[in-house]
Amino acid sequence: MPLKLGVWKLGGEPTPVSFSPIDSEDRLEEALCQDISILDSGLMVVGRQVGTAHGTRVDLLAMNSEGDLAVIELKRDRTPREVVAQVLDYASWVENLSYDQITEIHQDQNPDLHFEEAFADAFDAPVPEALNESHDLIVVAAELDPSTERIIDYLSSSHGVPINAVFFRHFQDNGEEYLARSWLTDPKNVEVSAESQPRRGKKEQWNERDFYVSFGVGEHRTWEDARRYGFVSGGQGRWYSQTLEQLFPGARVFVHIPGEGYVGVGTVEEEAVPVKEFTVSVDGKTRTVLEAPLKAPSMGENAGDPEKSEYLVRVDWTETRSREDAIWEKGMFANQNTACKLRNRFTLDRLTSHFGLGE
Incomplete structure (x- = not known):
């Protein structure tokens, strides 16, 4: 289970700052899209509300400096189990995305910025020759029930599925708003468990010359x-x-x-x-x-x-x-x-x- 986060205001007697649900999941999605480092400083956003081949939409599709993708899905009003099932379905689609499809997703939403330029801005490095050798699945929620936490932990620790959950707590104090983040599982541990999975990179087609x-x-x-x-x-x-x-x-x-x-x-x-x-x-x-x-x-x-x-x-x-x-x-x-x-x-x-x- 994630560690529970408490916040206290100092000045005289310490006063707890109460946690409240953020008023809109869209607002949290907008914040993550504007600054993905709120979630993970090692990511760049590839696309938002990305349509899949199955008629569904991924909330956020991101990428790390190695060219691996991250599916980021907000819980919204679905049951915790529904959102886990949904993110696994997205994984079956993301796994087969080609180099060209990934760049097209980015270009559709950023017509004035080439994917290669955006990658260089984010990571100060050129795009790897192979993209999408692996992927991560991240469920964003205010909280999850114990059963769903056990499912995510089982998939990750026992079967090497690179799935994790991140929790954002929303705090308000004197008109100021704050977000606090905690992970269900240390992301480093998820990376280690996923290393046993084969890496199958997607490269651009070569012109044979x-x-x-x-x-x-x-x-x-x-x-x-x-x-x-x-x-x-x-x-x-x-x-x-x-x-x-x-x-x-x-x-x-x-x-x-x-x-x-x-x-x-x-x-x-x-x-x-x-x-x-x-x-x-x-x-x-x-x-x-x-x-x-x-x-x-x-x-x-x-x-x-x-x-x-x-x-x-x-x-x-x-x-x-x-x-x-x-x-x-x-x-x-x-x-x-x-x-x-x-x-x-x-x-x-x-x-x-x-x-x-x-x-």
Whole structure:
């Protein structure tokens, strides 16, 4: 059972401040929509009164920084058992929402704000590549009967259903109003019990051509060399180089320098090879890139070690920019992997415009 909350006014003899039901569930919903941190500071609102495929409406649909959804349902005038059954029904619908459906829900209610921008505002981070890998179910009520509390606890603790209840108490004193919040179960405990459930993420569809490449500049590689000789690269550990193996001739790559932005777009001409095998043309002569004039002082480090060697992928540049003119907008996709499929439509649309690709 949740801990009962008491409030006392100090000044002379302590005086209890009485609890009263809030005069309107819609008013509480409005407060949560305006500032979801009242419920949980780690959430952003995706939509309010969201229509489902079954002709019902979710009071609030929210999301956390990992891209997982939260169904928030107010008890209103339903019996406690009815609202628990309703939120479980919503879970069956939410579980199958695709990346595009989630962004459409947000866009319908926020036509002037892209989902990616709203996510960046809320969490100061780009949208994860996969959304809706998991979800939480939250029942909002002034109180629940012991039977319903037992049902929620049973679903959560015994079967890993990520369901919880939160209680809001409404207090008034000298014309001022206050809300107090308490949880049926510590949210951290609900998260732990749900970890045993499989995570099945929903990604945007990939166009089977475009890739994101993270180009970390430093002593092993410089953007000046990559522009001059036509390549992207990664290495000094297989974790950094192995994702380059995804790139195939004909693929298109958008190159991002971490912390700066996108600096180039081009077409892959050859698959990844170790640095010692990559050739370039210098003064009309073909030679290995390590024999060419380079800005990177240590590109050849570990060249004899297949696990640590730098690996290069030849690219025919469509357009490149200096690092000072890198393209970056709030909400654009970024990833720590050296190469990955670029699915994010918002990022592709903005880069298509900036690079003048005419698509």
